[in-house]
Amino acid sequence: MRKKSHKEEDYLESGRIGQKRKTRELLLATAKKMLVKGENISVEQVALVAGISKATAYRYFSNKDILLKEASLQRGLMDKDDLFGDIDVCNLNARIEKLIDYHFEVLTTNEDVFRLYLGAIMQNSVRDKKNYSRGGKRILLIAEALLPLKKEISKETFDKMVNAISLLMGIESVSILKDICGLENGSIQEMWKWMIQKIITNP
Secondary structure, eight states: OOOOOHHHHHHHHOHHHHHHHHHHHHHHHHHHHHHHTTOOOOHHHHHHHHTOOHHHHHHHOSSHHHHHHHHHHHTTOOOHHHHHTTSOTTOHHHHHHHHHHHHHHHHHHTHHHHHHHHHHHHHHHHHOSTTOOOOOHHHHHHHHHTGGGTTTSOHHHHHHHHHHHHHHSSHHHHHIIIIISOOOHHHHHHHHHHHHHHHHHOO
16 A cells, blocks of 8 residues: 655645644544444543543534534545555546545435435534534545646645535535436436546646
8 A cells, every 4th residue: 555755645734724634533533433332422422532622522523413423424434545545646537537436436325314414514504603614535535536636736726626626526516416407326427527527637
């Protein structure tokens, strides 16, 4: 498995955004381990086990239901090393194809659960605007898939490209293309591929 260089991690771990991402992932990883053990969890318990203050934990997960839903969704999901470990770092097309196929399979296999999760976090964002937060695993995987472009374009363009693709690869996109545009799953996946190809070929 290829070890990432410090330069390759710059986008993922820069400044406060990188630290917040690490903290959030630590809370989720801890919650997942506790769920696997069959333990009943709360935000306070997960924070204690993770070695994070209760006040900090509540900034990321303002209630147990949100934490439980997201931790349950992420059980069994692949991280960036597992997803791209067998693909050459220079093979952009293969990395993009793997990114799309993986995200689409996860979303459509668990579509009802993801829709319920989206509804829950949207409600939470209205009730608690100050502490509203969502996960960044989608961003991490997209940035990893685009590594072949990192040296060819500016950091600003790379960041915009990652953010643009993140708009397409979630349950939000699936629900819009299915509920409003009337597309079936196969057409939605083809639409993803078409849109992402436009983004990476016209930076």
